[in-house]
Amino acid sequence: MSRFISITILLFSVISCENSTRIENVVIIGGGLMGSSTGWELSKNGQKVLLLEQQDSIYTFGSSFGEARISRSLGPKHDIFSYLQQMSIAETKGLIVYLNESENGKRHSMDDIYRTSPVTYIRYKSQEEEVNLLLEDQEDQYEYAPDREHARMLFGMEIPDSVMIIREYKEYSGTLNPKALISKLHMGMVYAGSTILYNEKVISLKKVNTLYEIQIENTKTGKRRTILSKKMVAAAGPYNGALVEMIAPHFKRLITPKRLFLAFLKIDPAIYNSLSNEQKDRIKQSYPVADINSDIFYSMIENYDENGVPILKVGGHFLRTDIHDLDEVWKQELDMQEIEWSKENTLNYLRMLDLPVQDEDLQFIRGYSCVYSLTESEIPYVTNTITNNMEVDSTFVLVGGMSGVGAKGSLAYGFIASNLLLNKTDSSAMYQKTLHDLSTGRLLRDLNNLNHATY
């Protein structure tokens, strides 16, 4: 019953806004993890938000597409990414409470979004100094195998002499499901009185005097109309640069979209079923994994097939290629080299796990292309923009340049974006450090560097 009511509220909210001509308070472009998190955080703060998403409510592409992302905390002292992950978890707990209260039930849980499991890091002897720094006064729980004997004893792994293994154990470290999270964020927004329009693509965006003029086109009917708004959030992932060109042209130069691939593999079901329960459990305990080699191979269990065989998602953080057409890149098939790379690295890891899996036992199920939005430092932006007169425009926030790190900190980025737009802050040292790295001061520094590089 409560499900029926929520769907009805959602539909009503979407339909009732169709003919609106009022001036919006805040418009957000993009309903991926970043736009949705910002939308929720603003709605929670009493703002009536209009979120525009060019896709249907069921996504088929975008950086947030899929059902698993690594959620991990382990970092050196004062690491902003650990901080962002922890803040995002705390904010997500708040969202779950809000949804259950709104529905007067207990339908929603953190486990719908997070799958807690150990996170394994493969490091190399050449990185020993970095590893020592990482583990010094480390507050997160971990186990460390600096050599073969410890790896065998602690994890039942057979590793080469050059390798060291770290395993992180923390609640809500493991993987998170972007599809489930986005769906709950949208529900939260609607319950709080905000509106989401799907199939509405922003085709032009400019600022006229104090108002944003946003032209949108319905992707199903082709119908166009213009929306006015006092404030604006750009969270269009890899489309951000082109989209905000008339308001903040610098972002096109500061954020570069690059193609990556994801491959989905599984162990031949006959072989998988012949494994002992202990071996199957070893697989479960050993994903997700990040191999900090030059490509940064990472892999996680995306989900399980109908017979309970894990589907392994595989990618390479640094295996990036140029994009010729952003709208078409999502359909680009994987080439043989990419499939072979995925199989080789997976097999290498399964061998380290001492599992009897051969090359021919690994099945390639499917793959797709996806996109990272990259900044030069690989650190995201959550920032107001700077006008031509070098003034901070507090009516505009961009959340972007998320590379491969955004998902685990989703609601934290949304929290910061919402604070920037509402002129709120947090005096804690870590919050201020994070602002320093992501926000206006950083943008100014980057713009300075850009100008020096140009002239």
Ligand SMILES: Cc1cc2nc3c(=O)[nH]c(=O)nc-3n(C[C@H](O)[C@H](O)[C@H](O)COP(=O)(O)OP(=O)(O)OC[C@H]3O[C@@H](n4cnc5c(N)ncnc54)[C@H](O)[C@@H]3O)c2cc1C
């Ligand atoms: C392959 C891959 C692996 C990753 N792995 C991890 C991981 O393990 N851990 C982790 O923490 N992070 C990971 N990330 C990063 C994380 O997934 C991204 O940082 C995050 O999804 C970015 O979300 P976004 O909202 O910025 O972008 P998107 O999800 O791309 O959202 C942008 C949205 O804007 C919409 N849009 C664009 N243009 C318009 C327009 N003109 N009008 C209306 N709507 C528009 C798009 O349709 C889209 O839905 C990974 C990313 C990728 C690509």
